[in-house]
Amino acid sequence: MIEVKSLKKSFGKLEVLKDINIDVAPQEVVCVIGPSGSGKSTLLRCMNRLEEPTAGEIFIEEDNLTDTKTNINQLRQRMGMVFQQFNLFPHKTVMENITMGPQRLKGKSKTEVKELGSQLLEKVGLVDKAKVYPDNLSGGQKQRVAIARALAMEPSIMLFDEPTSALDPEMVGEVLQVMKDLAEDGMTMVIVTHEMGFAKEVADRVIFMDEGFIVEEGSPAELFDNPQHERTKSFLSKVL
Numbered sequence: 406m407i408e409v410k411s412l413k414k415s416f417g418k419l420e421v422l423k424d425i426n427i428d429v430a431p432q433e434v435v436c437v438i439g440p441s442g443s444g445k446s447t448l449l450r451c452m453n454r455l456e457e458p459t460a461g462e463i464f465i466e467e468d469n470l471t472d473t474k475t476n477i478n479q480l481r482q483r484m485g486m487v488f489q490q491f492n493l494f495p496h497k498t499v500m501e502n503i504t505m506g507p508q509r510l511k512g513k514s515k516t517e518v519k520e521l522g523s524q525l526l527e528k529v530g531l532v533d534k535a536k537v538y539p540d541n542l543s544g545g546q547k548q549r550v551a552i553a554r555a556l557a558m559e560p561s562i563m564l565f566d567e568p569t570s571a572l573d574p575e576m577v578g579e580v581l582q583v584m585k586d587l588a589e590d591g592m593t594m595v596i597v598t599h600e601m602g603f604a605k606e607v608a609d610r611v612i613f614m615d616e617g618f619i620v621e622e623g624s625p626a627e628l629f630d631n632p633q634h635e636r637t638k639s640f641l642s643k644v645l
């Protein structure tokens with residue numbers, strides 16, 4: 406579904422991703438963990454070419470994302486992305502935030518997108534907030550709207566970059582629950598997260614990154630209960 410081959414990314418002289426190889430299978434949930442500055446966000450941003458890879462290739466469902474001939478905007482529509490910051494449009498209602506994308510980019514009718522919007526609000530538990538403006542939502546609610554907005558484009562892959570890091574602790578659970586539901590629905594997901602409990606419970610595979618390399622990967626049981634590398638052990642001893 407996603408194939409990352411010998412990916413490298415440098416910013417000037419700083420080599421941030423050194424040789425990354427990842428295969429994500431359809432419906433797989435991959436959690437990426439690792440210390441600050443290890444390249445997790447850069448990896449995710451390369452995956453939808455928000456960052457231009459320095460070398461290597463990325464395939465999304467057989468299409469070469471790194472090929473200059475690829476229509477990147479069309480490809481991006483197949484990948485939803487949710488960031489730490491919600492980036493909702495403040496002057497649009499919750500419903501408008503969700504329906505704008507499919508209406509403008511997919512040419513769907515008003516009735517169609519409203520129906521879709523209602524279904525998505527139901528999914529993220531915010532049916533009663535359709536007409537509310539983002540400023541009047543809690544952080545957890547905003548992030549659930551951001552997820553619904555990404556889903557409105559009907560992506561086949563969802564990328565999350567620390568979606569709960571900016572939230573007050575009491576709101577983390579409601580966002581993780583939405584992500585867990587998505588995983589159960591069979592969505593293919595790559596999730597950068599500090600929530601080790603979530604990774605343990607929901608991930609099919611956990612990737613530990615450090616200094617631009619994948620140091621170790623495996624099932625949550627393998628990685629959390631039986632890490633092989635010193636760097637993994639040392640990181641886990643600080644976060645678990």
Ligand code: ATP
Pocket residue numbers: 416419421439440441442443444445446447448
């Ligand atoms: P965190 O857990 O703090 O979010 P991360 O693993 O996501 O960290 P990245 O944001 O990918 O790390 O950053 C990896 C390295 O690349 C860091 O040293 C960072 O300073 C550098 N970096 C990231 N983006 C840029 C940029 N646009 N220009 C220059 N350097 C950058």
Ligand code: MG
Pocket residue numbers: 445446447566
């Ligand atoms: Mg990051």
